[in-house]
Amino acid sequence: MPKVKSKTSKKVIGLVKEYESDILSTDNTVLFCKACGKTINHEKKYFVYQYMQMIKHKSATEKMKTESKQACLLSTFVADSSSKSQFPIELCMAFIDVGIPLWILENKSLRGGFLEKYTKQHIPSESSLRKNYIDNNFNNVMDRIGREVAYNKIWISIDETIDPVGRFVANVVIGTLEADQPSKEYLLTSEGLKKSNSSTIAQLFTSSLACCIVARRHKI
Template identity: 90%
Template sequence: MNCAVKRVHFIFPQSVDFSFTHFLLRLLCRSYPRSATSTSFKMPKVKSKPSKKLIDLVNEYGSDILSTDNTVLFCKACGMTINHEKKYFVCQHLQTAKHKSATEKMKTESKQACLLNTFVADSSSKSQFPTELCMAFIDAGIPLWKLENKSLRSFLEKYTKQHIPSESSLRKHYIDNNFNNVMDRVRREVAYNKIWISIDETIDPVGRFVANVVI
């Protein structure tokens, strides 16, 4: 079996400085379609990461309205996810009457919550005065009915700028709280330490039995 061998001779002018590697590349490119040559390849566009796109949308329209878990875009006012494939869809949702109504409702509820927190804080600071007043009278051994004295009441109201509660109010609402606070403090201080206890039984001015405990 004879194998025919074809020889190809290339003749170039001596003045041409043509690298052999470059020559082979050009020769090979002729055997492929023009669309496959190196000059026809284009770098694909690099798409931005979904998480970055979502974060940018949240930053643009406000984190008080939108939020994301790096997977979906969520509207806080409407309580639903939004199509974020295109910015147009997000803008379209934000312009709907449903979203605007939900946003106004959310802002109103937020203001009411702030007012409620302020009211609770003010109420807490105001209730602190009668609590400490009750504790001070008990620690000093002053009967609470002394607060019914008009001269003492007017004096305290004048210089403390506070409403002085009645004896019955202190007994109903503050004595138990003060007792519980003292017991909690004793428990924290004693904890698991060894203690010594002395108990003495006596009677109060109205004849009731009282047990005095010393720790």
């Protein structure tokens, strides 16, 4: 049979509901004032009413409510600050992803006349984005690639070429080998080499894997 609540339990729960539940609490036996940090005599309802009218209790209650509001405002401020700090990170990433040079942001019409006007956000300068956000975005992408390929079999391709001015360039591509879906492919890096031989390619291979923390997981 289901347990029946005791008279004491029903009584204190009723008192918590009758008065402010954010001020009073109970463990079904004791009536506790969170504002004062004290237990309240609840043998008679009048004792509780008398306690709630005390100047000291009212002062503690106001203080608790004020601190609660301040904590709420602080939480909102932190969340808003976090959102604002995320904006330049995503702005930088978006420009890089679609191949738009960051110096385009120095254009006054684009910067102040459009972006700042409609996003209501401060648009960092090109130098600020390069100094403060590119490395962060790079690390985030490398971490994401590392997570994507960490527990799959992988393939790696290094393509060597010579650019129009005669410089040696190597592109490192990594991909997953999965039986039930197409391979996921990622460009890890494009590096300029002083010369192209087995030694420089081996060094590039090792450093590229280390960038996305794949070497340790695949025991390469």
